[in-house]
Amino acid sequence: MENKLKELRELAGMTQEDLAAQAGVSRQTIISLEKGKYNPSINLAYKLSRLFDLTIEELFLLKESGD
Amino acid sequence: MNQKKSLVVKYLVLSILGLIAIWQIASGKYDFGVGLLAGLIIAGTALGIKNKRLSKMFEKGMNPYDERVWMIAGKASYLSLRIFAITCALIVLAGSVWGPAVQVNPYNLLGICLSVLMLLYIFCYYYYNRKM
Numbered sequence: 001m002e003n004k005l006k007e008l009r010e011l012a013g014m015t016q017e018d019l020a021a022q023a024g025v026s027r028q029t030i031i032s033l034e035k036g037k038y039n040p041s042i043n044l045a046y047k048l049s050r051l052f053d054l055t056i057e058e059l060f061l062l063k064e065s066g067d
Numbered sequence: 068m069n070q071k072k073s074l075v076v077k078y079l080v081l082s083i084l085g086l087i088a089i090w091q092i093a094s095g096k097y098d099f100g101v102g103l104l105a106g107l108i109i110a111g112t113a114l115g116i117k118n119k120r121l122s123k124m125f126e127k128g129m130n131p132y133d134e135r136v137w138m139i140a141g142k143a144s145y146l147s148l149r150i151f152a153i154t155c156a157l158i159v160l161a162g163s164v165w166g167p168a169v170q171v172n173p174y175n176l177l178g179i180c181l182s183v184l185m186l187l188y189i190f191c192y193y194y195y196n197r198k199m
Contacts, residue, residue, distance in 0.1 A: 020129045021127050024128065024129070024133070025129065025130055025133040026129055026130060026131050026133050028135070037199050038135055041134050043134075044133075
């Protein structure tokens with residue numbers, strides 16, 4: 001799964017720690033999400049997309065391989 | 068159980084183990100008593116450092132036990148249990164075929180098994196932590 005988390009976070013002038021605090025997760029989770037190493041649950045995906053006033057589909061993009 | 072209650076229980080367990088260590092030293096079992104006491108000091112210090120770090124994270128609004136951590140813990144538990152079970156089965160199989168007679172203290176054996184399982188879990192946890 002790909003996402004626009006890093007560019008949106010940087011655009012909003014937030015640090016990984018700020019985003020982690022707002023989403024109620026650890027900084028390591030934000031790092032893993034930005035690197036595309038971790039696919040979030042539907043709850044976290046919803047929370048993150050709401051933080052940026054986007055829909056889940058706008059923030060997360062499912063790759064053709066389907067992972 | 069909230070973090071404060073869990074911390075009280077952990078320190079209570081450490082205190083009880085500390086009393087057992089002192090009792091063992093007093094009754095002449097120096098090796099076991101000193102070993103236990105050294106382990107407790109290390110575990111207590113590590114627990115203190117960990118709690119300080121966790122408190123800072125909670126204060127900032129972060130959750131150190133988020134969904135990713137639970138997923139890693141679940142995967143690590145499953146993998147370590149599988150490795151442990153397969154290894155035990157192979158040892159039992161080899162022992163049953165060749166059957167070398169070994170005399171062991173059951174408490175030592177249980178302690179070794181527990182340590183191996185814990186170490187396996189730690190390795191598996193770090194493996195998935197790097198992977199995810």
